[in-house]
Amino acid sequence: MQKKYVMISNDIRNKILEGVYSANDQLPFEKDLCVLYDASKMTVKKALDILVTEGLIIKRRGSGTFVKDIGPEESKRLIMANQFRGTTASNPDKKITSEVLEFSVIKAPEEVCKQLNVEADCFVYDIYRLRYMDGEPFVIERIYMPIDVILSLKEKHIMESIYEYIEEDLSLSIQSAHRTVSIRKATEFETEKLKMNPGDPVGIAEQVGYLNTGITFEYSISVHHYNKFAVQLVLTRD
Amino acid sequence: MQKKYVMISNDIRNKILEGVYSANDQLPFEKDLCVLYDASKMTVKKALDILVTEGLIIKRRGSGTFVKDIGPEESKRLIMANQFRGTTASNPDKKITSEVLEFSVIKAPEEVCKQLNVEADCFVYDIYRLRYMDGEPFVIERIYMPIDVILSLKEKHIMESIYEYIEEDLSLSIQSAHRTVSIRKATEFETEKLKMNPGDPVGIAEQVGYLNTGITFEYSISVHHYNKFAVQLVLTRD
């Protein structure tokens, strides 16, 4: 890899997190950063734009670039929020385990066909699992994947990390996902499985995942325990 | 608009929405788009990157650029999701009204000081309002803004659009916001005000807003009716 703009943004991000550049400080000017990193203006700008997107810095034309005044915990959460990883990879310090409630191959129902963009009589895996974080149940997932795209999926992969299997064993590249988050009251089944109380709410994440080839490989609906669920966003204008 | 890359991305977005480029179609190559729009490669790439971020297209090095296979409704929602606007501006087809529950100036409580990054004895507006969309209550907002930053705020602005007042009357530029979304059960008060049933859940959006000067101008907590609440996200790797 060694992309220069990634290296520069990593370096500046670290300096912010370590306090070399602290809250409300002005960063060196772009032209000085060009000299410091031996890079062109466009490259430095691209590096800084990553940090703007992460919400760590703010740029003011005519004035300069400044470190946003947010706490270190929020900084880390924002950096995390801009990454797209599976549950296992996102929580390296937690033990993620799964109980498989269902694992079969079915003809894709209408809604699944539509979301996955496959033919009406196409076969898909029907995966239904309850996931635990450090032994506590936190999400119930229903996942559909075309059997032609994700080959040879076995129960052992379902019990561990499907994303890891896709990327490491199948050598496919996951590129992006469209996710819609909403809320509703838990069903009786969900209440029991997630060890909640009657009437408690759940967070719903409906997601369509794409490979870097543009192929849709996943349609999933995740039902989250309400107090183990949060979404971080950085919103910008432009 | 004067920015070339915005013009190009707008043009291509429109062509996608109008079906000139339809689902799974390959877009013209970057070099052809350079000729078509009389622009350099970097400019065309920047224009396309906007559409990638919006989730409308996908790029494959070595192959080309393709239109993602999503329905027109989802396309529109994704485009909306990437913009940061106030409720009034985001819903031009709806009538947004507000019932003011509280409007006063107070010494900022500790949590508010921290979030707004102001001195401990700083005065802030304490705004508490219930908002209606086409006559139906959908969100209860508690907003804190430093009186030194948002000058001369009056009840009539609270009843209409605060963002409009900030941008049009005060001529300030809102730049970005950090938002955290979570879920909990509604309180009795919220249940009544939002016309929900006992035990229903609510969506919580906690937000810190920044002006383009880097100054924090808003700390707010919004409590949303559960079935009038959804968040759209496009997640990417890189």
Next chain:
DNA sequence: AAGTGGTCTAGACCACATT
């Protein structure tokens, strides 16, 4: 091997803020 998108440059000019 040819052709795609990705990175990077060196420099021009523009828009905006401060002096």
Next chain:
DNA sequence: ATGTGGTCTAGACCACTTC
């Protein structure tokens, strides 16, 4: 008037797929 960041260019070279 100076200096900031923002946009744009023309072209070089690299990484990847198979046009």
